[in-house]
Amino acid sequence: MDLSPIKEQLHALGLQAAEIDRRRGEGIKPLFDERLFNCLARLLTPCVAESKSVVDTLEREQSSGKLSAMRAEHLCERLVNQVSALQREIATVSIRQKERSFAPKFGTSTGQLYQELAQHQEWERRLADMVRDAESNMAHSQTIAQQQHAQKSLLVAESRLARCRESKKKIEARITFREKKG
Template sequence: MDLLGTLAHQLQQLKQQAEQIDQQPSYGKPQNWFDSSVFSCRSPHLTDYVLEAQRHLQHLQTNNLSSATKQRLVQRLSEQTSALTRAFRNVDTRHKPAAKAVKVKAAVQQLSATSQQLYQQLSDTQEFERRLLDMISLANRDNSADAIQRSLALHARLGRCRKALTDIELQIQDLEQRN
């Protein structure tokens, strides 16, 4: 296989890899891959740059070019393939989310989970308060000594329950003020 054939094969392989890379989600604002002195296209997709290099190769393979034009095309193609090779080696850094974005997302998820947990805890405690009030009303119907003791114990539990409700509401308020 001649050199141009080998280069055409390599560019075809790069195109397939570029198509796979372009399908991966990229984080942040899309940017151009290369300097304008190397490629004339401006695109966030790596495939567009490989296609430009393939067009230059096809143009080079035409026979009616002067030797100066062929030399310029070979130089340009050399720069492009070198730049493409470097880009493929460093593609992981372009597609990884920024560390700060990952930390922010984790913090938001944690706050959301904490918020949901607090609201669930508030709901559960309010339900417990309602049940205690029902039990107290039942105990107050009976005037026996045992019922009075039970009523006092239920009032003590109700006091602790209401203190817990106040604490949970303060935690929710603090969490919402931080956001």
């Protein structure tokens, strides 16, 4: 039985798991059921290590001649289930992060989100006015110092307007997400 392809796959999963663990940190509860992984880890890396140990057990028992057909079937089935679970978890990390960003903040109702949206729309209107004023001031400035000051004011106002619009989009997305979920 050649286990080198599964070893390579586990090595690649280990690298991905380490990167994900660094980015998201330790979870609150174990990632997988105790029937799938004995380690009950809240990180992916220990789960990959457990799968590697299953491969080591297969190799060790096969080389010593102690690997029965039933034992091999059991270990291979466990290994396939573990690798599938790890692949699913790694593949869905980005989806879960998006869900969390749209998830309702603690105590935030849809009504509060609409109030936030209205507030951001008002800020957007005021900031757009500030941008127009800064553009006008820049067009009418007579000295280089006035022009530089007007340009700086314009850049600040445009930056604030862009951030306000981005926040408004996020609020709109949260409202849409909430309304679709019911």
